[in-house]
Amino acid sequence: MANVLEIKKLRKTYPGFMLKDISFSLPEGYVMGLIGPNGAGKTSIIKLIMNLIHSDGGEISIFGMHHGKDSVAIKERIGFVYDNPSWYTHLTLKQIKNLIAPFYRSWDESRFQELITTFGLPLKKRLSTFSRGMVMKSAIAIALSHHADFIVMDEPTSGLDPVFRRELLDLFYEILQSEKKSILFSTHITSDLEKIADFITFILEGTLIFTDTKDNVTENYAIIKGGLSLVDNLTEGLFKGMRKTAFGFEALTDNVKEVKKRYGRDVVVDSASLEDIMYFSKLRSSDDTAH
Amino acid sequence: MKIIISNSSPDPIYEQVGKQIKAQVLSGELKEGDALPSIRALAKELQISVITTKRAYDELIKEGFVDSVGGKGCFIAMQNKELLKEKRMKTIEEKLGVAVNDAQKLGIPLGDLKEMLDLLYREESE
Numbered sequence: 001m002a003n004v005l006e007i008k009k010l011r012k013t014y015p016g017f018m019l020k021d022i023s024f025s026l027p028e029g030y031v032m033g034l035i036g037p038n039g040a041g042k043t044s045i046i047k048l049i050m051n052l053i054h055s056d057g058g059e060i061s062i063f064g065m066h067h068g069k070d071s072v073a074i075k076e077r078i079g080f081v082y083d084n085p086s087w088y089t090h091l092t093l094k095q096i097k098n099l100i101a102p103f104y105r106s107w108d109e110s111r112f113q114e115l116i117t118t119f120g121l122p123l124k125k126r127l128s129t130f131s132r133g134m135v136m137k138s139a140i141a142i143a144l145s146h147h148a149d150f151i152v153m154d155e156p157t158s159g160l161d162p163v164f165r166r167e168l169l170d171l172f173y174e175i176l177q178s179e180k181k182s183i184l185f186s187t188h189i190t191s192d193l194e195k196i197a198d199f200i201t202f203i204l205e206g207t208l209i210f211t212d213t214k215d216n217v218t219e220n221y222a223i224i225k226g227g228l229s230l231v232d233n234l235t236e237g238l239f240k241g242m243r244k245t246a247f248g249f250e251a252l253t254d255n256v257k258e259v260k261k262r263y264g265r266d267v268v269v270d271s272a273s274l275e276d277i278m279y280f281s282k283l284r285s286s287d288d289t290a291h
Numbered sequence: 292m293k294i295i296i297s298n299s300s301p302d303p304i305y306e307q308v309g310k311q312i313k314a315q316v317l318s319g320e321l322k323e324g325d326a327l328p329s330i331r332a333l334a335k336e337l338q339i340s341v342i343t344t345k346r347a348y349d350e351l352i353k354e355g356f357v358d359s360v361g362g363k364g365c366f367i368a369m370q371n372k373e374l375l376k377e378k379r380m381k382t383i384e385e386k387l388g389v390a391v392n393d394a395q396k397l398g399i400p401l402g403d404l405k406e407m408l409d410l411l412y413r414e415e416s417e
Contacts (some may be wrong), residue, residue: 173335198342
């Protein structure tokens with residue numbers, strides 16, 4: 001299976017922030033969610049993929065091509081939704097579209113009109129009058145109007161209501177009926193788009209925590225709850241991030257089988273949502289810095 | 292075909308899909324040669340990931356419930372009735388094994404256990 005995206009040892013240093021040797025890949029025809037709390041480095045990774053900023057090391061290839069040298073050919077086939085579209089707000093959506101459409105050879109005007117109608121967007125109002133949700137919808141409509149093979153979205157659901165997020169999900173499933181289309185999105189709100197994701201890549205403070213199929217993640221990770229008397233005897237390394245209360249503890253594990261084997265009925269095993277994983281991993285990393 | 296996914300079930304989603312398709316084969320609702328929806332169509336309908344759906348189908352193929360015909364999709368395989376029965380007996384045996392194990396831990400004698408089984412069996416057939 002060919003990879004639509006391949007990232008090897010990607011590095012980027014900013015004052016006070018560093019992306020550390022990030023490597024992951026996405027096979028063609030699948031969906032990846034790039035998750036992590038604010039400031040984890042998700043947007044930097046997406047900007048590097050889109051060749052909007054330069055890396056300090058590592059390689060990125062898209063459709064098997066070099067992301068810098070073949071940038072023009074690659075972007076023709078990418079539909080890109082940026083977290084905070086920096087469009088001229090005194091223009092109307094129609095004017096913005098007229099600016100962007102000529103860059104794409106495969107621009108499909110009827111598809112665009114269809115999406116605008118579905119999304120209920122006004123073509124002739126200035127963008128300055130748009131809500132954040134409407135701006136996101138506009139960006140998504142534009143990104144989906146040139147039959148892109150790879151859709152890359154930075155926080156596409158921020159500012160969108162739950163009803164529209166569900167509709168968006170249907171739209172993405174529609175696109176995925178073709179085995180040639182792939183999607184990468186970043187998010188810190190994991191509940192909706194999580195359904196469609198085949199792979200989850202988790203970034204925390206510039207470091208890759210894991211990249212795996214969502215099924216493996218949900219199978220291996222769990223929230224373990226138990227009495228405080230257990231806390232001192234817990235095996236090191238089996239638990240990541242722990243929250244203690246007056247009545248017991250809650251901790252994250254990435255090896256639920258081993259926990260069940262060792263502690264059996266002394267603990268309660270709850271499935272861990274991606275939000276749980278983010279929360280408890282973050283707890284641990286702030287513990288580390290405290291020591 | 293009927294498939295219902297529960298997000299609160301402890302079973303992984305691919306297993307839920309697989310189990311329900313198998314149950315429908317065993318009950319005869321799905322018959323030999325019946326076409327299954329494509330992986331991507333089923334993922335869309337159930338709002339689950341493509342990989343999860345693929346895994347469910349792969350397991351069904353491995354267990355001999357489904358045949359994959361290149362380029363045409365997946366179909367319910369010819370079922371060996373004897374083999375099916377044997378498989379189901381084995382599941383029942385396993386479940387009884389768990390019950391026996393629990394009973395032994397609690398020191399419940401075989402006679403009492405048999406009585407329980409008798410009672411349950413009659414209740415269910417009523």
